[in-house]
Amino acid sequence: MRIPDSLVTEILVNANKLKEVDVDAMIEESRNSNTSVQELVLKKQVVSEKELTQLYAKEIDVPFIELSQYKIDQTLLKQIPEHIARKYNAVLYAIDKDIPKLAMDDPDDLQAIDFLQKRLGQSTEISIATSSDIMSALDEYKGEMSSEISKVAKAESDEDDSAKPEDEVSEEDISEDSPIAQTVNLLVEYAIKQKASDIHIEPRENIVQVRYRIDGILREANRLPRKIANALVSRIKILSNLKIDEHRAPQDGRFKTSLNGHLYALRVSTLPIMDGEKVVMRILNESTKPLNLEQLGYWGYSLDSIRDAIAQPHGIILVTGPTGSGKSTTLYSVLNILNTPGVNISTVEDPVEYRISGTNQTQVNSKAGMTFANGLRALLRQDPNIIMVGEIRDSETANLAIQAALTGHLVFSTLHTNNAATALPRLLEMGIEPFLIASTVRVVVAQRLVRRLNPDMSKTYSPDEKHMKELTEMFDIKSAISQLGQAEKDLVVIGDNNKSDASDKKAEAKTMSESKLQLWGENIPDKAPPGTSAYEGRMGIYEVLNVTEEIEQAIVSDGTTTQIQDIAVKQGMVTMQQDGFIKALQGLTTLEEIMRVTRE
Numbered sequence: 115m116r117i118p119d120s121l122v123t124e125i126l127v128n129a130n131k132l133k134e135v136d137v138d139a140m141i142e143e144s145r146n147s148n149t150s151v152q153e154l155v156l157k158k159q160v161v162s163e164k165e166l167t168q169l170y171a172k173e174i175d176v177p178f179i180e181l182s183q184y185k186i187d188q189t190l191l192k193q194i195p196e197h198i199a200r201k202y203n204a205v206l207y208a209i210d211k212d213i214p215k216l217a218m219d220d221p222d223d224l225q226a227i228d229f230l231q232k233r234l235g236q237s238t239e240i241s242i243a244t245s246s247d248i249m250s251a252l253d254e255y256k257g258e259m260s261s262e263i264s265k266v267a268k269a270e271s272d273e274d275d276s277a278k279p280e281d282e283v284s285e286e287d288i289s290e291d292s293p294i295a296q297t298v299n300l301l302v303e304y305a306i307k308q309k310a311s312d313i314h315i316e317p318r319e320n321i322v323q324v325r326y327r328i329d330g331i332l333r334e335a336n337r338l339p340r341k342i343a344n345a346l347v348s349r350i351k352i353l354s355n356l357k358i359d360e361h362r363a364p365q366d367g368r369f370k371t372s373l374n375g376h377l378y379a380l381r382v383s384t385l386p387i388m389d390g391e392k393v394v395m396r397i398l399n400e401s402t403k404p405l406n407l408e409q410l411g412y413w414g415y416s417l418d419s420i421r422d423a424i425a426q427p428h429g430i431i432l433v434t435g436p437t438g439s440g441k442s443t444t445l446y447s448v449l450n451i452l453n454t455p456g457v458n459i460s461t462v463e464d465p466v467e468y469r470i471s472g473t474n475q476t477q478v479n480s481k482a483g484m485t486f487a488n489g490l491r492a493l494l495r496q497d498p499n500i501i502m503v504g505e506i507r508d509s510e511t512a513n514l515a516i517q518a519a520l521t522g523h524l525v526f527s528t529l530h531t532n533n534a535a536t537a538l539p540r541l542l543e544m545g546i547e548p549f550l551i552a553s554t555v556r557v558v559v560a561q562r563l564v565r566r567l568n569p570d571m572s573k574t575y576s577p578d579e580k581h582m583k584e585l586t587e588m589f590d591i592k593s594a595i596s597q598l599g600q601a602e603k604d605l606v607v608i609g610d611n612n613k614s615d616a617s618d619k620k621a622e623a624k625t626m627s628e629s630k631l632q633l634w635g636e637n638i639p640d641k642a643p644p645g646t647s648a649y650e651g652r653m654g655i656y657e658v659l660n661v662t663e664e665i666e667q668a669i670v671s672d673g674t675t676t677q678i679q680d681i682a683v684k685q686g687m688v689t690m691q692q693d694g695f696i697k698a699l700q701g702l703t704t705l706e707e708i709m710r711v712t713r714e
Contacts, residue, residue, distance in 0.1 A: 116150070116152070116220065117152050117166075117170055119141065119144065119150060119151040119152070121170075121173070122150075122151045122152050122155060122166075123137045123140065123141070123151060125169045125170065125173050126155065126160065126161065126166075126169070129169050131160055131161050131165070131169075132155070132160060140154060140155070152166070159403055163244045163245065163246060163375065164180075164244055167242060167243070167244045170242070171242045174221065174222065174242075176221045176240065176241065176242045177239075177241040177242070178241065178242055178243070179207070179215075179217050179241040179242070179243050180243070180247065181205060181207055181217055181243050181247040181248065181250070181251045182247055182250065184207050184208065186205070186206075186207050186208075186251060186254055188254070190206055190207070190208070190209065191205070191206065191251075191254055191255065192255070193206050193214075193234070194206050194230070194233065194234075196252070196255040198229075198230075198233075199252055199255070200252055201226075202218065202223065202226040202229070202230065203218060203219045203220065203245070203248050203249075203252075204216055204217065204218045204226065204230055204248075205217045205218075205243070205248055205251040205252065206234065207251065212237075213237050213238070213239055214234040214235060214237070214238045214239070215238075215239050215241065216230060216234065216238050216239065216240055216241070217241050217242070217243040217247075217248065217251070218240060218241070218242060218243070218248070219242065219243060219244065219245045219248045220242075221240050221241075221242050227240060245374075245375055246374040246375040246376065249373075249374040249375065250374050253303075253307075253374075292349075294342060294345045294346060294349050295349055297338070297342070297346065297349075298346065298349050298350060298353070299371075301313060301315070301324060301335075301336075302371060302378075302380065302395070302397075303373060304335065305326050305335070305395075305397060306373050306378060306397060307373075308326055308328055308335075309328060309329075309651070310326035310327055310328050310397060311327050311328070311330075311396065311397060312326070312327040312394055312395065312396050312397065313325075313326060313380075313393075313394070313395040313397065314326075314327070314332065314392070314393075314394050315346060315347070315350075315392065315393040315394075315395075316387075316392050317340070317343040317387070317389040317390035317391065317392065318340070318389055319340075319389055320340050321337045321338065321339070321340055322337070322338040322339070322340060322342065322343045322346065323337055324336040324337070324338060329565045329566075329649055329650075329651065329652050330438065330563060330565065330652060331565075343390050343391075344390065344391075346393075347384065347390070347391045347393055350382060350384075350393055350395070351365070351367070351382075351384070353369040353382075354367025354368060354369050354380075354382040355367055355369075356382070356384065361386060361391060362386055363386070364383065364384060364385045364386065365383075365384045366381075366382065366383050366384075366465075367381075367382045368380065368381050368382060369382065370400075375401075376399060376400075376401040377399075377400045377401050378397055378398065378399055378400065378401075379397075379398045379400050380395045380396065380397055380398070381395065381396040381398065381465060381467070382394075382395050383395075383396075396467075398467055398468060400468065400469065404446055404447045404450035404468075405443075405447050406447065406451065407420060407421070407447065407448075407451075410443070410444060410447055410654055411653050411654045411655070411656065411693075411697070412656060412658075413601050414597065414601060414688065415658070415660075415686040415687060415688060416559075416656050416657070416658035416687075416688060416693070419557050419658045419660040420448075420557055420559065420658055422556075422557075422660075423556040423557040423660075424448055424451065424452060424524070426524065426556055427522065427524065428519055428520075428521075428522045428523055428524055429519050429524060429525070429554055429555070429556035430515060430516070430519045430525045430526075430527065430554050430555045430556060431448070431524075431525070431526050431527075431556055431557055431558075431559070432506075432526075432527055432528065432529055432537050432555065432557075432558045432559065433445060433526070433527075433528045433529075433558075433559045433560075433561065434528065434529045434530070434531045434532075434533070434534060434536070434537050434558060434559065434560045434561075435528075435530075435531075435560055435561045435562060436530060436532075436562075437530075438563070439561050439562050439563055440561055440562075440563045440652075440654050441528045441561065442467050442468075442528075444559065444561065444654070445502060445526055445528070446467075446468050446470065448526065449461075449470055449473065449500070449502060449526070450470060452500055452524075453470060453471075453472050453473060455472070457499040457500055458474070458496070458497060458498045458499050458500070459472070459473040459474065459498070459499070459500045459501075459502070460473070460474045460475075460476070460493045460496055460498040460500070460501055460502075461473060461474070461475045461476060461501070461502040461503075461504070462476045462478060462484075462486055462489030462490055462493060462502075462503055462504060463475060463476070463477065463478065463502070463504040464477070464478035464486070464504050464505070465477060465478075474496070476489050476492075476493070478504070485511075486503055486504065486505065486506075486507060486508075486511045487508070487510040487511045487514055489503075490503055490511060490514045490515065490518065491514060494514075494518055494521075494523075498523060499523065499524065500523065500524045500525075500526070501515075501518055501523050501524070501525045501526070502525075502526040502527070503515055503525065503526070503527040504527070504528065505527065505528050505529070505530075506527050506528070506529055506541075506544075508544070509544040509545045509546070512541060512544040512545075512546055513544075513545075513546065515527055516546055516550050516551075516554050519554040520550070520553075520554060529541075531560070532560070533560045533657065533675075533679070533689075533690065534558040534559065534560040534657050534658065534659035534679075534682070534687075535558075535659060535675045535676075535678040535679040535682065536675050537558045537560075537659075538551060538555065538558065538669055538675075538678060539674070539675055539678075541555075542672075548669050548670045548671075548672065549670055551669050552661070552665075552666035552667075552669045552670050553666070555661050556660075556661060557658055557659060557660050557661060558658075558659040558661070559656060559657070559658050559659075560656065560657045560659075560690060561654050561655065561656045561657075561690070562654070562655050562690060562694075562711040562712060563652045563653070563654055563655075563711070564652065564653060564654075564655055564694060564697075564703045564707040564708060564710075564711055565649035565650075565651075565652055565703065565707050566649060566650060566651045566652055566653045566702060566703060567648065567649060567650075567701060567702060567703050567704055567707075568648055568649060568650045585705065588691060588709065588713070589691050589692060589695045590683075590689070590691075590692060593683075593692060597688055597692065597696060601696045601697075601700070649707075653697070653702060653703065655690050655693045655694040655697060655703075655708065655711075655712075656690060656693055657687060657688060657689045657690045657693065658687065658688075659678075659682045659687055660682070660685070660687070662681075662685060664681050664685070665678055665681055665682060665685075668681055690712055691708065691712050694707075694708030694711075694712060695708060
């Protein structure tokens with residue numbers, strides 16, 4: 115879909131998405147950057163692709179359709195040959211009462227419509243869909259991706275059977291149009307479509323095992339012939355600018371790919387193992403807009419505490435949790451909130467996972483002497499307002515972070531501890547004086563990621579006496595239930611722009627809360643139906659420890675983790691288990707998931 119620049123600005127101004135005073139600046143920037151206004155407004159996230167397509171559909175009086183809501187049958191899809199469908203970006207998605215329904219990304223292409231109507235019939239109904247929706251639907255022509263991968267990989271293996279030794283890789287094997295290159299492309303494409311966070315390519319004695327980490331759980335995706343292992347690794351090394359002749363030492367690299375209009379960065383790590391070289395690729399969607407605090411799952415006391423802390427001119431905000439608990443996502447979201455032209459944000463990270471426009475991000479490089487401590491020391495000479503240190507690993511980095519907070523900087527960092535209260539004694543172990551911790555640390559966030567429940571697959575059950583006793587011991591149920599009304603009110607009201615509706619929504623939340631109070635002992639969403647389809651995506655559960663005056667006194671007097679935790683809970687802190695319990699009561703996840711990630 116290519117919308118004329120003048121029409122883009124006109125429909126955005128009419129929809130109050132763009133101010134008239136900003137139009138000339140947008141057009142000027144478009145000319146200087148040699149991009150269309152359409153591309154610019156999408157890049158700047160003035161509107162989403164879906165919103166722009168809907169506004170354009172209304173302007174030209176063509177129905178808008180979301181193809182993702184349709185399960186398109188292969189026989190229906192193939193009534194238009196693939197090469198024609200791709201040429202015109204058109205998808206036949208349904209036939210209703212003998213009337214073909216066609217989705218296009220450019221319904222103004224009269225030549226394409228004339229050609230397709232001659233093929234399908236003059237009664238064909240034309241709708242407009244987003245380009246990414248069209249591309250996703252066109253990918254259905256390929257059929258089952260895993261069988262495609264196996265087919266391509268087997269073709270390469272069969273060619274290889276009678277020839278060279280297993281460890282020899284030729285230029286033809288890893289060229290752009292080779293079966294190996296196609297295999298790598300398909301592995302990455304399939305992983306992205308499965309919403310995997312990591313791809314593991316692991317050589318075994320007789321096979322190459324491919325596994326995807328989806329929603330935090332590793333699942334086997336494919337098994338490829340052992341003969342292609344070295345060629346597969348070499349192709350990935352070429353894409354990542356790594357040394358293809360180095361097999362004895364680990365290497366790290368990075369490359370980018372695009373799919374359906376979204377840009378993905380793949381962080382590559384190779385490691386020599388007994389059967390060859392293992393490759394892990396972390397998938398990062400660079401087109402994703404950072405979430406706000408409410409979308410991340412903060413509410414009530416936790417939301418108020420973290421908002422107050424990031425509004426302070428100086429101090430330390432710590433995010434804790436094990437690897438893979440979403441700490442980086444939280445930090446990037448907070449930095450995005452604070453990222454304005456009036457502040458200098460500088461970071462030192464290992465690695466730099468997401469690029470934040472308008473900030474200064476530095477990659478740790480131990481070989482070059484760029485450690486967290488050295489990087490932080492250098493940042494302090496760069497006139498920063500806000501500093502983010504990827505991780506506090508040692509006493510030197512901890513001391514520098516404390517000094518930065520004392521000298522008027524807002525500092526963000528992470529620690530590997532099990533809960534929020536443990537982070538404060540952990541800093542004591544690093545040799546930080548108690549009074550310095552008390553005077554600089556503003557809040558400590560602890561978090562875990564749990565799988566989000568697919569509402570269509572959920573069910574409730576009545577816990578027996580044994581399970582009820584276990585739940586009561588693990589969760590402070592009475593306290594959690596008292597917080598439920600606030601959680602539901604925040605869930606309904608936060609982000610609602612319709613002020614006249616707010617009181618009705620609060621009343622509705624109160625009714626929901628009372629209903630849950632009466633039923634919680636009988637109907638707790640828990641054991642999901644067997645199979646991975648019970649979950650879709652992940653969400654965070656949090657506890658936010660606000661360092662109040664009473665907690666400061668406990669730190670200075672060498673209070674234990676338990677004492678600090680008890681004070682925080684009395685002051686209103688919702689623990690991770692309670693946060694999870696409340697989200698399970700709301701049907702967002704299951705108690706089984708909460709117990710899986712928080713049981714110690």
